[in-house]
Amino acid sequence: MAAGSAHVRDVDERTFETEVIARSFDTPVVVDFWAAWCGPCRMLGPVLERLASESGGAWQLVKVDTDRNQQLATRYGIQGIPAVKAFRNGQVVNEFTGALPEPSVRAWLTSVIPSRADQFADEGRRMLERGDQAAAEQAFRQALREQPGHVAAAIGLASTIAAQHPDEAEQLLRPHATTLEAQAVLTLLRLRAAARGADLTALRRQVEVEPRSAEAHFRLGMAFAGDEAVTAGLDHLLESVRLDRRWNGDAARKAMLDIFAMLGDDDPRTRDYRGRLSAILF
Numbered sequence: 043m044a045a046g047s048a049h050v051r052d053v054d055e056r057t058f059e060t061e062v063i064a065r066s067f068d069t070p071v072v073v074d075f076w077a078a079w080c081g082p083c084r085m086l087g088p089v090l091e092r093l094a095s096e097s098g099g100a101w102q103l104v105k106v107d108t109d110r111n112q113q114l115a116t117r118y119g120i121q122g123i124p125a126v127k128a129f130r131n132g133q134v135v136n137e138f139t140g141a142l143p144e145p146s147v148r149a150w151l152t153s154v155i156p157s158r159a160d161q162f163a164d165e166g167r168r169m170l171e172r173g174d175q176a177a178a179e180q181a182f183r184q185a186l187r188e189q190p191g192h193v194a195a196a197i198g199l200a201s202t203i204a205a206q207h208p209d210e211a212e213q214l215l216r217p218h219a220t221t222l223e224a225q226a227v228l229t230l231l232r233l234r235a236a237a238r239g240a241d242l243t244a245l246r247r248q249v250e251v252e253p254r255s256a257e258a259h260f261r262l263g264m265a266f267a268g269d270e271a272v273t274a275g276l277d278h279l280l281e282s283v284r285l286d287r288r289w290n291g292d293a294a295r296k297a298m299l300d301i302f303a304m305l306g307d308d309d310p311r312t313r314d315y316r317g318r319l320s321a322i323l324f
Contacts, residue, residue, distance in 0.1 A: 237268025
């Protein structure tokens with residue numbers, strides 16, 4: 043091993059997936075691609091090793107000998123060494139080539155190593171994935187105490203509290219309204235607001251009485267979507283477009299696009315109804 047620290051490891055093609063890719067989901071991993079004959083590598087290596095030891099485990103340093111691991115060097119496009127790449131969540135998030143001076147390396151590390159706010163926001167996301175809303179809310183709020191305006195924490199907290207505290211959620215999202223993630227939660231808030239004041243029974247009856255009313259289908263579609271019956275909502279919004287796409291400034295089409303953004307491109311409902319909408323429009 044290049045250094046005796048618990049935070050520095052020598053890795054090869056056999057152990058790279060475990061020691062770098064998998065580990066980076068828990069802790070940032072910095073990979074130093076080097077070779078024994080490389081003078082600049084011998085200058086940079088001790089700097090990285092010392093900083094890794096000083097970090098106390100905030101990040102891990104992995105060293106890859108490019109002469110002995112040419113497939114890894116090819117895989118990551120190494121054309122000059124030393125080449126340093128930072129991994130988080132299985133992906134390269136930043137990199138540099140050459141023997142930078144220590145102050146520059148320290149500055150680079152601050153851009154790839156998560157702050158305390160980042161760590162709390164990551165914890166909030168993990169808690170949401172586990173379905174622990176209370177723990178997620180606590181983690182996101184702690185992130186915002188550490189760094190007011192932290193984008194991921196604000197959006198995460200808004201999505202966590204949207205059902206119980208829609209006004210606070212909207213306030214959290216407004217400064218970040220240009221991001222796709224914030225727009226998705228804002229769409230959800232608008233749909234839920236429409237559903238709160240809606241009488242589904244009365245809206246269904248209106249559609250039965252006026253089956254060719256674009257407005258009636260639009261109102262029922264919005265109410266369904268806000269009540270988490272998204273597929274039924276899209277059905278009625280699509281019918282509103284089919285009956286009169288220009289009604290109320292193209293409202294039904296715009297609502298469908300907002301719902302697609304909220305669901306995401308990979309959702310099968312997005313793919314299905316986007317195709318149906320295109321067939322009507324074009």
